[in-house]
Amino acid sequence: MAKLEALEWYWDEAITAEDSVSTNAAELNRFLASVEKRAFRMAEIAVGDREEALDLVQDAMCKLAEKYAARPSDEWGPLFHRILQSRIRDWYRRSKVRKRLFGWLPATSAAETDVAEVQDQACVEPLRQLESENFGPALIAALQQLPIRQRQVFLLRVWEGLDVKQTAAAVGCAEGSVKTHHFRAIKALRRILSEYDSD
Amino acid sequence: MSKKNPTSEQQTEFEQRSRIALQQHAEELDAATLSRLRQARSRALERVGSRKKWRMPAAVSIPLAFAALFAVLLSVQLLPRPTQDETHLFAAESLSDEWELLMADDEIAFYDDLDFVIWLDSQGHAG
Numbered sequence: 001m002a003k004l005e006a007l008e009w010y011w012d013e014a015i016t017a018e019d020s021v022s023t024n025a026a027e028l029n030r031f032l033a034s035v036e037k038r039a040f041r042m043a044e045i046a047v048g049d050r051e052e053a054l055d056l057v058q059d060a061m062c063k064l065a066e067k068y069a070a071r072p073s074d075e076w077g078p079l080f081h082r083i084l085q086s087r088i089r090d091w092y093r094r095s096k097v098r099k100r101l102f103g104w105l106p107a108t109s110a111a112e113t114d115v116a117e118v119q120d121q122a123c124v125e126p127l128r129q130l131e132s133e134n135f136g137p138a139l140i141a142a143l144q145q146l147p148i149r150q151r152q153v154f155l156l157r158v159w160e161g162l163d164v165k166q167t168a169a170a171v172g173c174a175e176g177s178v179k180t181h182h183f184r185a186i187k188a189l190r191r192i193l194s195e196y197d198s199d
Numbered sequence: 200m201s202k203k204n205p206t207s208e209q210q211t212e213f214e215q216r217s218r219i220a221l222q223q224h225a226e227e228l229d230a231a232t233l234s235r236l237r238q239a240r241s242r243a244l245e246r247v248g249s250r251k252k253w254r255m256p257a258a259v260s261i262p263l264a265f266a267a268l269f270a271v272l273l274s275v276q277l278l279p280r281p282t283q284d285e286t287h288l289f290a291a292e293s294l295s296d297e298w299e300l301l302m303a304d305d306e307i308a309f310y311d312d313l314d315f316v317i318w319l320d321s322q323g324h325a326g
Contacts, residue, residue, distance in 0.1 A: 025247045032243065036236045037225040054235050061243035069247040136220040158214045159221050186210055189217070197209075 024069045031076050032061055035160075039084055042155050045143050046088045056091060060084040081160060081170040085152050089172075092148060135196050142192040149173065150185035157182050 036057065043053035060083040068079050143151050149171065156167045157178070168175045190197065228236075255263075 025244050028247060029240065029244055032240045036240060037228055037233075038221075040228070040232065040236060041221070041225045050232065054232070054239065057236065058239035058242065061239055062246055065243040066246040135216065136224055139217055139220050140224060154217075155221075158218055186213060190209075190213055197213075 027073055028065060028069055028076070031073060031080075032064075035077070035080060036061075038159060039080070042159075043084065043088060045140060045155070046148065046151065047091055048144065052091065056084065056087045059087050077160070078162060078166040078169055081156055081162065081166075082172070085156075085170050086172065088152070089148070135193070138193055138196065139189070142189050145192065146185055146188055149177075150181045150188065153178050153181040154185035154189070 039057045039060065040053055043056040044050060047053055047056065060080060063083050064076065064080050068076065071079065143154070146154070152171050153167055156162045156170055157164075162170060164175050164178050168178045171178065171181075173181075
């Protein structure tokens with residue numbers, strides 16, 4: 001009899017665990033659906049390539065699902081951005097190494113375009129965008145000119161609405177540095193986009 | 200007293216404007232990209248709960264660890280150990296072999312082609 005009760009208890013526990021996984025998956029699906037577009041655009045602005053950006057977002061999603069799905073849902077936002085930003089930094093490191101090792105080879109595809117080239121290209125863009133009086137594209141091009149930390153902090157604070165502490169955790173720097181990067185990013189963007197200032 | 204800092208007001212306005220522009224940029228994604236993002240999401244969701252590790256219960260793992268340790272100690276004790284003289288002899292032999300190989304530069308090619316030399320030798324004896 002005791003054995004039967006133990007078996008029933010074990011069975012109940014197994015069903016509860018299964019339910020909890022499916023609830024987590026449904027909740028995580030809603031969360032990922034709510035952030036995926038912004039995450040993709042952030043990655044695209046950072047690396048300047050659609051395919052690379054899609055890969056980075058998918059990696060971040062997979063890692064979040066695999067390692068942190070069981071964590072409380074309010075932690076997913078900062079965790080997801082921490083993973084994504086770390087992936088973006090890794091991408092930059094790999095690009096630098098690739099450039100050092102194979103810099104003498106002619107670039108054959110968009111994916112092989114290095115960071116410096118992306119930024120050089122971006123330098124020309126704001127002028128074109130200013131002429132067309134289109135703030136959105138000009139802002140994107142101006143963001144691409146910023147140093148990586150400033151851009152990350154600006155996007156996470158302004159677009160994602162993370163607070164200073166969450167941004168510091170996502171970017172991997174001190175809270176004081178977040179404030180400095182944010183201030184410098186806004187100053188630089190306003191300078192680049194001065195034509196669009198309403199004042 | 201309630202006079203606002205114009206710089207901070209401008210900054211907020213700039214941030215708000217940027218947020219709207221960025222959101223608009225995100226909403227302008229083409230169907231192909233949206234589809235890829237959906238695929239990425241479903242791939243990620245397949246991994247939920249897939250990282251459950253099986254852990255051996257302590258009641259099994261601890262005695263097993265002791266048994267393994269005991270087996271290692273026993274095998275060390277039971278294995279015949281060379282005497283001190285034998286140990287020196289083995290060490291000296293292997294060292295001299297290595298030196299011989301190292302010093303005879305022209306012999307290395309010979310070792311590389313050993314199979315061929317053996318075959319050649321056997322052909323010579325046969326013929």
